[in-house]
Amino acid sequence: MxxxxxxxxxxxxxxxxxxxxxxxxxxxxxxxxxxxxxxxxxxxxxxxxxxxxxxxxxxxxxxxxxxxxxxxxxxxxxxxxxxxxxxxxxxxxxxxxxxxxxxxxxxxxxxxxxxxxxxxxFPCRFVPAVVEAKAAIERGDIGDIVAIKGTNRGTKPDIPWFTDKKLAGGGAVFDHTVHVTDLMNWFMPEARVTEVYALAETLFYEMDIDDAGMVHMKYDNGAVAVLDPSWSRTASFPTWGDVTMEITGTKGSLWIDCFEQKNELFSDTTMKANWYYWGDDMDHYMLKAFVAALLSGEPVPVTGLDGKRSTEVALAAYASAANQQPMKL
Incomplete structure (x- = not known):
């Protein structure tokens, strides 16, 4: 082999x-x-x-x-x-x-x-729930997408450079906007974000970088989207955070919870509930897809351009928050 x-x-x-x-x-x-x-x-x-x-x-x-x-x-x-x-x-x-x-x-x-x-x-593309949602959208099960509401709410990273703007580029809005925005773009591959309106604030921790925000997007196909990309989950939260999406179409709607495949454990040792994910590992499938593409000479499934398009939204979000007005892309 x-x-x-x-x-x-x-x-x-x-x-x-x-x-x-x-x-x-x-x-x-x-x-x-x-x-x-x-x-x-x-x-x-x-x-x-x-x-x-x-x-x-x-x-x-x-x-x-x-x-x-x-x-x-x-x-x-x-x-x-x-x-x-x-x-x-x-x-x-x-x-x-x-x-x-x-x-x-x-x-x-x-x-x-x-x-x-x-x-x-972008390993979230390889979560089973996301893969199934993509297939349902392509089949036309919910019609044309008109609105998406997403969350990527985590705990503040315990790695110091994540809160150093020179090394990280931004805080929670930068860290968490890109994942779900990539999924939104993937679900509407022909559409492009045309306008971003956002707030970026420091609400939960004493630091010089944002830990909370709201990002609103308009697409050129008429769809609208909103995302909470915060570090708002406390230390008592059962796991590091969440990734969810509610997708509304002209014929129906979809709800995605990327980490729903979990067991719940209540332990006096930790004195809080814990979630243990038992589902398919998204990192495994992402790396498997990367390797398979290179060995076969096929295009990789998530390109640099995909990365650029989602990061562009995060950068526009900071510009919007600073100027307190919508930013055109």
Missing amino acids: TKLNIGMISFAHSHAFSYLEQLLQLPNVHVAGIADAEQTRVADVVKRHGIPYYDDYLALLATDIDAVIICSENAYHAQLAIAAAEHGKHILCEKPLGLSMEEMDQMIDSAHTHGVQLMTA
Whole structure:
């Protein structure tokens, strides 16, 4: 069986640990190296799995790997992805794709110029409930979409760089807008967001970055959407957060809860309810799809352009909140 040699660049984002565990389970993947300037961050997984370690990502890119997965701080996505493309490596980049339209254009252009594929990490597209909803919409079960109400409400990340605007690019609005906006765009592939009106505030924590907001969107097909992308879930919440969507069409409606496949546990040890997800792992299916596309020479299922379109909405949301008026795209 042909195997894809994959390198991982940076474990700054905790998703990297989940991605590694899933990659190690795929029979057609060989994890050929991990690059991270902070060795202590990856020392355990490198030792446990016997994976070559590089303190310089350029040294990893100089090897014969086929692709890289980038899970760095958001501020370094563009630099790392462009370097990977210049070395002829395919790329799966953590979201949000970049911190500006210019950065994302450079990433997409570099991948095209060097003949490699750039995929944005949007695992929510691979949740069974989302996949079934997409199929129902394509069948015309609810008619034409006229409105979407979504949530992506989490707890404040405990990784320090997430609340550093220079490294993260923004707070909760930036972190959580992109996931559900990508799903909205996916459900209406021919439509484009034309206007964004948003609020971004700091309501729950004492910090210099937003932890709450509301993002309103208008599409050129007449549909409207609203999203709560906050860090409003407290430490007592049963899990890290939620991802939900209520989709209204001309012939019916759909309700999606991405994490409904769960068990509920009430324990005196934790003194709070806990949810334990038992459903299909979205990271597994996302990585499986990425690998399958590269091995078959097919287009990756979530492109750099997809990442750009959702991030564009998040950037417009901040501009709208600052100017206190709708922003045209």
